[in-house]
Amino acid sequence: xxxxxxxxxxxxxxxxxxxxxxxxxxxxxxxxxxxxxxxxxxxxxxxxxxxxxxxxxxxxxxxxxx
Amino acid sequence: xxxxxxxxxxxxxxxxxxxxxxxxxxxxxxxxxxxxxxxxxxxxxxxxxxxxxxxxxxxxxxxxxxxxxxxxxxxxxxxxxxxxxxxxxxxxxxxxxxxxxxxxxxxxxxxxxxxxxxxxxxxxxxxxxxxxxxxxxxxxxxxxxxxxxxxxxxxxxxxxxxxxxxxxxxxxxxxxxxxxxxxxxxxxxxxxxxxxxxxxxxxxxxxxxxxxxxxxxxxxxxxxxxxxxxxxxxxxxxxxxxxxxxxxxxxxxxxxxxxxxxxxxxxxxxxxxxxxxxxxxxxxxxxxxxxxxxxxxxxxxxxxxxxxxxxxxxxxxxxxxxxxxxxxxxxxxxxxxxxxxxxxxxxxxxxxxxxxxxxxxxxxxxxx
Numbered sequence: 001x002x003x004x005x006x007x008x009x010x011x012x013x014x015x016x017x018x019x020x021x022x023x024x025x026x027x028x029x030x031x032x033x034x035x036x037x038x039x040x041x042x043x044x045x046x047x048x049x050x051x052x053x054x055x056x057x058x059x060x061x062x063x064x065x066x
Numbered sequence: 067x068x069x070x071x072x073x074x075x076x077x078x079x080x081x082x083x084x085x086x087x088x089x090x091x092x093x094x095x096x097x098x099x100x101x102x103x104x105x106x107x108x109x110x111x112x113x114x115x116x117x118x119x120x121x122x123x124x125x126x127x128x129x130x131x132x133x134x135x136x137x138x139x140x141x142x143x144x145x146x147x148x149x150x151x152x153x154x155x156x157x158x159x160x161x162x163x164x165x166x167x168x169x170x171x172x173x174x175x176x177x178x179x180x181x182x183x184x185x186x187x188x189x190x191x192x193x194x195x196x197x198x199x200x201x202x203x204x205x206x207x208x209x210x211x212x213x214x215x216x217x218x219x220x221x222x223x224x225x226x227x228x229x230x231x232x233x234x235x236x237x238x239x240x241x242x243x244x245x246x247x248x249x250x251x252x253x254x255x256x257x258x259x260x261x262x263x264x265x266x267x268x269x270x271x272x273x274x275x276x277x278x279x280x281x282x283x284x285x286x287x288x289x290x291x292x293x294x295x296x297x298x299x300x301x302x303x304x305x306x307x308x309x310x311x312x313x314x315x316x317x318x319x320x321x322x323x324x325x326x327x328x329x330x331x332x333x334x335x336x337x338x339x340x341x342x343x344x345x346x347x348x349x350x351x352x353x354x355x356x357x358x359x360x361x362x363x364x365x366x367x368x369x370x371x372x373x374x375x376x377x378x379x380x381x382x383x384x385x386x387x388x389x390x391x392x393x394x395x396x397x398x399x400x401x402x403x404x405x406x407x408x409x410x411x412x413x414x415x416x417x418x419x420x421x422x423x424x425x426x427x428x429x430x431x432x433x434x
Binding site for chain 1 (some may be wrong): 117118119121122123124125126129152220224225226227251263268273274275276277278279286287290299300301302303304305306307308309310313316320348349357363367385388389397401425
């Protein structure tokens with residue numbers, strides 16, 4: 001077995017609290033992935049197709065020929 | 067302030083890490099630098115994909131991917147022998163000016179019936195292109211929006227389920243089929259294309275993009291290669307936006323090169339008076355889940371939004387959130403020569419680069 005040692009910096013309490021507040025606000029606005037996934041699975045509803053995403057934004061608007 | 071964190075890894079894990087670190091060109095560099103590089107790759111936002119889109123992507127792969135592959139295999143012979151949607155591109159004609167050509171995309175959202183848009187269109191002298199979503203075809207033809215009146219008439223299908231065949235299984239479709247051009251994805255169910263073909267609809271193929279970005283081993287790239295094995299040229303590949311309405315908007319400008327695209331029946335949402343069971347089941351009427359209408363989860367899953375352009379409220383379900391966010395994103399990013407006019411008079415499609423107007427005004431103003 002190899003033992004690894006890492007130095008970690010403690011985040012200040014202030015930073016943590018601020019981050020929690022931000023997350024709280026975001027959660028109020030956005031549906032969490034778990035909530036969404038749970039509903040989709042349970043509902044049995046289905047859509048037509050999926051949205052295509054790419055790391056090349058221009059590809060997302062379609063390709064003349066492939 | 068700092069502390070030391072201690073943990074143990076096996077020799078095998080260490081050897082793997084050393085090997086990958088070396089392969090990635092970080093052999094001589096600090097471990098911290100390499101870890102940061104890896105974290106950046108893992109967590110940096112690669113795409114515009116939202117959390118909802120990630121869930122949907124997983125759901126589609128789990129439920130439908132095998133059908134797509136199977137449908138493609140069964141369609142391939144026809145794809146080789148029938149036309150490419152590229153053949154519909156008018157820009158080879160040097161006299162064609164995309165800025166002077168318009169299309170109306172007809173969806174089957176509730177606003178079409180509510181505002182009698184099909185009757186308005188049937189009684190108009192609109193001279194542009196008609197692109198009818200498959201689900202709207204029978205109603206459009208029955209209302210007098212026919213290829214006899216509008217000779218440049220297309221129908222589009224993207225959904226891969228065989229249930230779509232019902233949209234082509236109707237005497238009125240048989241009556242007009244020979245005058246309609248059908249634009250179909252290579253992964254639609256072959257029973258659907260069989261019905262369309264039987265009705266006399268001439269089929270033009272294109273690819274639906276979904277995993278092209280994953281490289282040569284992606285289904286999009288492999289299937290394109292299989293098509294090109296027998297066809298001299300490849301097929302166009304479109305962003306479907308997850309549904310036939312958005313696909314039709316893309317087809318209007320990307321394939322048919324219409325600079326002005328009008329939308330009717332593209333609500334991507336429910337009216338307030340829609341029964342809850344339809345909203346929860348995305349229109350299937352089958353309710354497999356119980357949701358407390360007063361819960362915060364319900365509000366997030368089915369937000370009610372105000373459309374200031376049409377002064378109305380509408381309700382989105384998860385699928386409509388998924389579709390509408392994507393469509394609005396793509397309209398905002400579309401080429402500057404594309405103008406999108408939403409004449410749905412309802413729904414949730416408004417925002418950047420979307421001009422909203424009444425359909426009657428659209429017909430008066432953009433009659434070409």
